[in-house]
Amino acid sequence: MSRLMGLYAQHLSAGVAPPAVDEETLARQVEQAANVLARADAVVCGIGSGMSTACGYDHYGRSxxxxxxxxxxxxxxxxxxxxxxxxxxxxxxxxxxxxxxxxxxxxxxAPVGRAYRQLARLLEGKEYFVLTTNIDGQVRRAFPGENVWLFQGDxxxxxxxxxxxxxxxxxxxxxxxxxxxxxxxxxxxxxxxxxxxxxxxxxxxxxRDHGFLEGDAWRDGKRRYERFVSDALASGGRVVFLELGVGGMTPSIIEIPFWEMTRTNSNAFYLRVNMGKASEPRQLEGRSLTVTGDIADVFDMLTHQREKKEQDA
The missing domain is CATH 3.30.1600 (SIR2/SIRT2 'Small Domain')
Structure with missing residues (x-):
């Protein structure tokens, strides 16, 4: 993993703090993201704590x-x-x-958060799988069990x-x-x-702690995730690795594997939504996009665009 960390050390805007994105820039990024998702044949979602925070569920700070x-x-x-x-x-x-x-x-x-419900709606009709490091039950209740790997448990x-x-x-x-x-x-x-x-x-x-049970349920999720990703990449279809609200605590679970699978597969695209990040590794240039904004706002915009297209169709 240290080798991969070194490989991706040079980002497209390395050392630069995420800019304050104006409404016009955000709208353009969201439109690009909508087009990427619309063309995707398969979507691999990686969901971190920022997704639940965007729904108003803050487990790490005072609330x-x-x-x-x-x-x-x-x-x-x-x-x-x-x-x-x-x-x-x-x-x-x-x-x-x-x-x-x-x-x-x-x-x-706690009700399933709005962003989770919107994501489930945006993924309708597509092949998809959700990998999450969250333990709050939101992913478990928002998506079918066969489409989910609860990496840190629940x-x-x-x-x-x-x-x-x-x-x-x-x-x-x-x-x-x-x-x-x-x-x-x-x-x-x-x-x-x-x-x-x-x-x-x-x-x-x-x-997950020192005694965490990686038993049949956990291993089954792992097998289904690996099979889905392998089949999607081997199919030659367009695969989007969609990273949502992932922080820097556990990069080896979602972020770096998503970067590596995008880098080594020409049919893959890396799409990130995160208000605290603004760039991707240089190795992904041309096949990556970071939408720097609050997931709640971004999903509202994506949902609005989809509904408008459906009405116009």
């Missing part, structure tokens, strides 16, 4: 949702964001599961904390039982802590 629903946890534990709560070092398993239950129920109750499931077995169970029934018993408290009852029936170990959210 109105946190201040409203999770203020009692901040008063006791001191953290001020949902992700901080997920990785906080609690004094007891009961306190940890008090927060995890609230977080799990919150994620499952908070909607629990695994054995060791893990001793290849078993995933829905998290919501467990969370609801704990929340009903907790009332206004912050700690779950000891007898309701979820335990693996095979070894008695505490269960854990199915999200």
């Amino acid at each position: 109105a949702v946190f201040d409203g629903r999770f203020a009692k946890f901040e008063r006791v534990h001191g953290f001020s964001s949902l992700m901080d709560g997920l990785y906080h070092l609690y004094a007891s398993n009961e306190e940890r599961w008090g927060f995890l239950a609230a977080y799990s129920a919150h994620l499952e109750a 908070f909607g499931f629990l695994q054995c904390g060791q893990p001793c077995c290849d078993e995933l169970v829905p998290a919501l029934p467990v969370a609801r039982a704990m929340l009903d018993a907790m009332g206004d408290g912050i700690a779950a009852p000891s007898d309701l802590l979820p335990r693996c029936p095979h070894c008695g170990w505490l269960r854990a959210p199915w999200v």
